[in-house]
Amino acid sequence: MIHPLPASLAVPSIRRRLAAIPYEGLLVLALVLIAAFPLAGLKGVTLQGTPHLLMQVYFFVVTAAYFIWFWQHGGQTLAMKTWRFRVVDKHGNQLSVARAFVRFILALGFFGPACVGLILLFFPGRISPVLSMWLFLPMIASLLWARFDTDRQFLHDRLAGTRLVSVLAPA
Numbered sequence: 009m010i011h012p013l014p015a016s017l018a019v020p021s022i023r024r025r026l027a028a029i030p031y032e033g034l035l036v037l038a039l040v041l042i043a044a045f046p047l048a049g050l051k052g053v054t055l056q057g058t059p060h061l062l063m064q065v066y067f068f069v070v071t072a073a074y075f076i077w078f079w080q081h082g083g084q085t086l087a088m089k090t091w092r093f094r095v096v097d098k099h100g101n102q103l104s105v106a107r108a109f110v111r112f113i114l115a116l117g118f119f120g121p122a123c124v125g126l127i128l129l130f131f132p133g134r135i136s137p138v139l140s141m142w143l144f145l146p147m148i149a150s151l152l153w154a155r156f157d158t159d160r161q162f163l164h165d166r167l168a169g170t171r172l173v174s175v176l177a178p179a
Contacts, residue, residue, distance in 0.1 A: 017100050018174045019160045020093040022151070025172060032087035033123070036071060043070040072112050079108040084175070092175045095165075100173070107169060114164035122147035 047063065078085040080103055083094035095111065097103055103111070125143030128135045153163040161171050 017096075017171070020091070020172055020174045022154050022160060024091055024093065025162070026151075028087045028091040028093075029119070031090065032085060035086055036074070039070065039074055040067055043067060072109070075112050076105060076108040079103050079111065080105055089175075093172050094175055095170050095172055098169045098171060103170060111164060111168040111170050114168050115162075118146045118150040118162070118164045121145075 043066070047066075075085065078088075079095050083096055083102060088094055095103060097107055121143040125140045128140045128143070129137065150163040153166070154160050157163075157166060159171060165171055
């Protein structure tokens with residue numbers, strides 16, 4: 009028997025969560041651009057080999073720190089505040105650093121390839137459109153999972169032991 013969630017743990021609609029993704033993407037893009045400022049002065053450094061790998065690791069760390077810090081301090085990024093939902097553990101408590109990191113890695117695994125596929129669609133010479141579409145499969149699997157999940161949670165939330173819950177609008 010499925011027990012209804014208490015009002016304090018109501019699940020936001022899938023549409024609302026999907027609408028927040030482009031907004032979150034713009035915020036992350038701004039974050040990465042700001043994080044790139046210190047690298048802009050490195051003249052003569054070619055972004056191949058080790059320097060390129062170090063730059064990618066740097067951006068990964070900056071992005072992970074952004075999400076983990078916000079999820080651990082209030083459970084909301086700016087996009088989540090705007091769309092009035094937050095992430096909690098399966099018991100409704102604040103996330104630990106470890107759980108937030110696991111959620112970040114899993115979300116990256118399910119939604120990251122679709123982001124890459126979307127970007128590659130704008131550069132048709134880099135990858136075939138058919139191959140680019142295959143990159144959307146992990147995200148589609150997570151969306152289908154949420155459609156049929158008893159708590160309507162995305163697959164990365166289910167695997168990480170987290171859940172998205174609605175935040176009541178201020179009175």
